[in-house]
Amino acid sequence: MVSPKYHVFVCGSSRINGTQMGACLNKKSVALVQKFMQEIEDRDITSDCLVTNTGCFGICDKGPIAVVYPEGVWYGNLDEDKVEEICEKHLEGGVPVEAYRI
Numbered sequence: 001m002v003s004p005k006y007h008v009f010v011c012g013s014s015r016i017n018g019t020q021m022g023a024c025l026n027k028k029s030v031a032l033v034q035k036f037m038q039e040i041e042d043r044d045i046t047s048d049c050l051v052t053n054t055g056c057f058g059i060c061d062k063g064p065i066a067v068v069y070p071e072g073v074w075y076g077n078l079d080e081d082k083v084e085e086i087c088e089k090h091l092e093g094g095v096p097v098e099a100y101r102i
């Protein structure tokens with residue numbers, strides 16, 4: 001995969017020194033990375049989607065955060081149910097989930 005259709009960046013709360021700390025990590029964002037990857041695999045869209053664990057986006061109070069490109073859609077206050085819906089409607093269906101945008 002050289003250029004995926006969608007690139008999902010999920011906040012893993014890493015600081016510049018590599019230390020993981022922060023709101024998203026405390027709200028189980030690592031599990032959300034795994035949830036994105038599992039949903040993408042289950043939907044057989046792995047060739048279209050890449051998921052990357054990132055550092056802090058600087059809006060911790062709205063975490064857990066995920067940003068989906070190429071549209072640049074920012075999602076906040078995520079949980080596993082919301083990730084499932086984003087995978088279904090946005091990554092598979094092509095329509096961002098407005099209710100979870102921040």
Ligand code: FES
Nearest residue numbers: 011022024056057
């Ligand atoms: S820790 Fe996720 S936005 Fe800051």
